[in-house]
Amino acid sequence: MKELKVNYFRLKAPKFCAIIILTFLSVTIAQAQDYPTAKAQRGDGIYSILKRHGLAPGKYLNAFIALNKEKLGRNNAVFIGQTYRLPVEAGGDDSRQGQTSAQPVAAGSSSAKASVVNKLYGSKYERVIIEDHSLKGAVYYLISGHGGPDPGAIGHLGNHLLCEDEYAYDVTLRLSRALEERGAKVYMIIQDKEDGIRDERILAHDQNELCYPGRAIPRSQMSRLRQRKDAVNKLYVANKGSFQRLVVIHVDSRSKGENIDVFFYHDKRSKTGKKLATNLQQTFKQKYDYHQPNRGYHGTVSDRNLFVLKYSYPAAVFIELGNINHSRDQQRFMLGDNRQALANWLCDGLIKDFKNNK
Numbered sequence: 001m002k003e004l005k006v007n008y009f010r011l012k013a014p015k016f017c018a019i020i021i022l023t024f025l026s027v028t029i030a031q032a033q034d035y036p037t038a039k040a041q042r043g044d045g046i047y048s049i050l051k052r053h054g055l056a057p058g059k060y061l062n063a064f065i066a067l068n069k070e071k072l073g074r075n076n077a078v079f080i081g082q083t084y085r086l087p088v089e090a091g092g093d094d095s096r097q098g099q100t101s102a103q104p105v106a107a108g109s110s111s112a113k114a115s116v117v118n119k120l121y122g123s124k125y126e127r128v129i130i131e132d133h134s135l136k137g138a139v140y141y142l143i144s145g146h147g148g149p150d151p152g153a154i155g156h157l158g159n160h161l162l163c164e165d166e167y168a169y170d171v172t173l174r175l176s177r178a179l180e181e182r183g184a185k186v187y188m189i190i191q192d193k194e195d196g197i198r199d200e201r202i203l204a205h206d207q208n209e210l211c212y213p214g215r216a217i218p219r220s221q222m223s224r225l226r227q228r229k230d231a232v233n234k235l236y237v238a239n240k241g242s243f244q245r246l247v248v249i250h251v252d253s254r255s256k257g258e259n260i261d262v263f264f265y266h267d268k269r270s271k272t273g274k275k276l277a278t279n280l281q282q283t284f285k286q287k288y289d290y291h292q293p294n295r296g297y298h299g300t301v302s303d304r305n306l307f308v309l310k311y312s313y314p315a316a317v318f319i320e321l322g323n324i325n326h327s328r329d330q331q332r333f334m335l336g337d338n339r340q341a342l343a344n345w346l347c348d349g350l351i352k353d354f355k356n357n358k
Contacts, residue, residue: 035067035085040078045337048199049078053086056131058178058344063087065291075331075338120188121177122196128180135184138243138354141232141314143189144172145250147209148217150224153253155324157202157334162324164251166195166203167333171321172249173197174343182351185239187212189231199336225307236313243354245276246316247346248308251333254323261299262342265318268303272315276353277301280317283349319346 038049046064047057055064065076067085072078114130121128145168146152152164169190174197176186192209211217211224212231218224232246252260264281266273281301288297309316321342322329332338 035088037083038086039083040080042080044078044080045199045335045340046076046078047337047340049084050086051125055087056129056181057340058181058347059131060087061341061344062290075335076341077335077337116180118177118180120191120193120196121173122198125177125197128177130183131181133183134351135179135182135354138179138184138245138350139235139239140176140179140184140186140350141189141235141244141246141312142172142176142186143228143232143246143248143308144169145248147190147192148207148211148224149219150217150221151205153251153324155253155330157327157330160202161205162330162334163203163205164253164324165209166205167324167339168249168251168321169195169209170198170203171333171339171342171346172247174340175247175249175346178343178347179350182347185242187232187235189228190217201334201336222307229308229311232308233311233313243357244314245350245353246308246312246314247350248316248318250318250320251322251324252320253325260320260323260326260329261297262322263299263320264301265304265306265309265320266301267309267316268305270309270315272357273309273317274301274303275356276315277317279353279356280319280346280349283352284345287345287348 036053038053040049046061050057050060050064064084064087065072067087071082071084078084116128116130117126118128119126144165146165147169150165152168154164155162169192172188172190173195176188177197179186189212190209191212191214192206194206194208209217211227212235215227215231218227236244252263254260262284264277266277278301281299284299285297288295304318306318309318322332324330333342
């Protein structure tokens with residue numbers, strides 16, 4: 001029996017080895033047909049990697065995370081020197097991920113996408129490619145909290161000050177760009193022509209912000225609120241007949257021990273405003289359930305007696321992004337990629353609201 005057993009393995013060995021070789025070749029071939037790659041550089045996040053390779057972050061952020069989840073750090077951070085896979089060009093092997101590519105198309109091509117230039121976004125992001133027209137006909141007024149002489153809430157990280165107006169403004173700029181990518185008309189009510197979209201963790205504070213169409217922001221809180229309300233209402237009348245929404249973005253300030261989710265507020269008299277806030281809140285819940293299924297999401301929708309919500313003509317939502325004094329919440333808006341994710345999710349929620357109200 002021992003000799004027969006040895007002979008059995010001698011007879012079967014070549015066939016067994018052939019199976020191993022074929023399996024190895026199959027794996028090697030599959031790897032050879034893998035996605036294009038990019039190496040993370042200093043200061044990079046997912047957003048900047050995608051932009052550098054002609055991929056629209058609003059469309060391909062989730063695909064990138066799915067392709068590279070084993071190589072990403074906390075909050076989907078990338079590591080300097082690490083090589084990451086990129087979503088592939090349309091017509092390639094992208095059927096594996098259910099995505100198409102946003103690779104740039106040659107100028108003059110019949111399939112080239114239209115683009116616009118918005119200097120508010122800064123030289124790095126000023127060119128905006130119109131990815132689709134899912135928000136064609138929609139008009140949005142975006143107000144980032146505080147600004148000018150008022151920095152808003154102030155958080156602390158070591159020796160650094162984290163000013164609410166700077167982080168709220170950056171998220172609002174990114175949201176504006178995402179909305180324009182989908183064909184919407186967008187008015188940034190608070191503007192800083194020197195900042196643009198910034199990818200740094202620590203956003204330096206300044207007082208350069210102006211209120212549309214270029215007015216100095218007053219020191220008096222009530223004067224500031226009236227100024228913003230008047231700017232929105234004047235534009236609302238000029239765009240009469242269009243689908244119009246107002247989005248106000250702030251960062252909350254609470255005790256250091258209290259972390260909070262993104263909250264949404266509406267005027268109690270506005271059913272449309274409540275529906276808008278609910279569409280956004282539901283979108284955030286779906287996003288968290290997908291990206292962090294064990295985390296849970298507790299952001300709520302409620303009415304709040306706020307001047308701008310109460311006296312502005314368009315249906316409006318007031319958003320609190322988190323607690324600027326809590327370390328975990330700080331990561332939500334300190335990392336450039338996280339600020340972009342917030343903007344993308346808000347954009348998705350506004351698309352949902354637009355479709356539900358057409």
